Amino acid sequence: MSFEEAKKHVEVLREQLNEMSYAYYVKDAPAVTDAEYDQIYHELVGIEEAYPDLITADSPTQRVGGTILPGFTKIVHEIPMLSLGNAFNEEDLRDFDQRIKKIIEADVAYICELKIDGLAISLKYVDGQFVQGATRGDGTVGEDITQNLRTVKSVPLKLKQPVSIEVRGECFMPKKSFVALNEKREAAGEDFFANPRNAAAGSLRQLDPKIAAERNLDSFLYTVADFGSITASGQEEALEALDRLGLKTNHERAVCQDIEEVIQYIRDFGERRSELPYEIDGIVIKVNQFKQQEEIGYTVKAPRWAIAYKFPAEEAVTIVRDIEWTV
Numbered sequence: 007m008s009f010e011e012a013k014k015h016v017e018v019l020r021e022q023l024n025e026m027s028y029a030y031y032v033k034d035a036p037a038v039t040d041a042e043y044d045q046i047y048h049e050l051v052g053i054e055e056a057y058p059d060l061i062t063a064d065s066p067t068q069r070v071g072g073t074i075l076p077g078f079t080k081i082v083h084e085i086p087m088l089s090l091g092n093a094f095n096e097e098d099l100r101d102f103d104q105r106i107k108k109i110i111e112a113d114v115a116y117i118c119e120l121k122i123d124g125l126a127i128s129l130k131y132v133d134g135q136f137v138q139g140a141t142r143g144d145g146t147v148g149e150d151i152t153q154n155l156r157t158v159k160s161v162p163l164k165l166k167q168p169v170s171i172e173v174r175g176e177c178f179m180p181k182k183s184f185v186a187l188n189e190k191r192e193a194a195g196e197d198f199f200a201n202p203r204n205a206a207a208g209s210l211r212q213l214d215p216k217i218a219a220e221r222n223l224d225s226f227l228y229t230v231a232d233f234g235s236i237t238a239s240g241q242e243e244a245l246e247a248l249d250r251l252g253l254k255t256n257h258e259r260a261v262c263q264d265i266e267e268v269i270q271y272i273r274d275f276g277e278r279r280s281e282l283p284y285e286i287d288g289i290v291i292k293v294n295q296f297k298q299q300e301e302i303g304y305t306v307k308a309p310r311w312a313i314a315y316k317f318p319a320e321e322a323v324t325i326v327r328d329i330e331w332t333v
């Protein structure tokens with residue numbers, strides 16, 4: 007195969023593999039069998055080995071970097087990653103709704119999103135290429151964990167459009183992966199993680215990306231920090247724009263016309279919570295329209311147009327160690 011033929015062929019293979027990964031990890035709807043994926047993947051590896059100049063950063067073969075980092079460099083978030091005020095009962099929710107109504111005369115629609123219990127991350131794309139991933143840190147200064155986020159299969163290395171944006175979301179460990187990881191650590195006599203959130207945080211803090219790559223981490227994105235060239239008039243539209251770009255968003259979201267509908271949504275998910283394949287610690291309620299969000303504004307550390315309703319702590323998923331009784 008000539009260099010030119012190889013160049014064309016690797017582009018076709020990359021496109022195929024990225025589509026398959028998108029279907030499997032973002033849409034949770036596998037399009038091909040693992041064997042079909044592996045066969046094309048190894049064909050790509052073979053050509054890239056023969057023609058190393060053809061290797062690009064967004065090739066699926068480049069997800070797991072080789073180097074073990076000495077530490078994480080600090081990243082300053084130009085747009086701070088703020089936190090959310092909390093609500094613990096229906097009265098808190100009605101108070102929130104009254105505060106909003108005092109500022110906005112017009113009707114206000116809310117959007118409800120599951121509050122994923124993972125680690126807040128920020129992803130930067132330039133011309134559609136994933137260039138940097140960071141933790142929230144203290145909201146202004148986070149850590150560069152790009153190498154580890156590249157191993158998260160639902161984080162696309164290349165967007166479906168060549169746009170430059172910054173998005174925020176949650177990196178989490180699905181419940182099944184959490185239980186499997188703890189069983190493995192238990193068998194190896196290692197300490198186990200108390201909950202999936204700690205397991206995700208511990209995995210993203212690994213300096214060796216090979217370890218992060220084994221942890222089956224996943225992601226849901228929920229905020230567009232820097233819109234670049236994409237436009238959206240509200241949160242629901244922004245999430246649809248993220249879907250079109252090939253980023254993973256949580257589809258249990260719902261627009262509610264008033265706080266009663268919000269309370270009903272919360273009751274529903276209070277029941278459905280234990281069946282979800284990932285942990286949630288609450289529901290995030292946001293004013294949907296961006297114009298209204300701007301009018302309502304922010305406190306020093308949190309948006310006034312959003313609130314996190316917290317569920318009571320779920321009975322912990324624990325593995326009780328065999329206790330050797332000493333007589």
Ligand SMILES: NC(=O)c1cc2c(=O)c3cc(F)ccc3oc2nc1N
Binds near residue numbers: 119176290
């Ligand atoms: N854990 C979550 O699933 C989740 C978290 C946040 C935030 O932390 C958050 C923080 C802000 F300052 C503004 C909006 C936000 O929206 C959010 N939306 C979500 N779905």
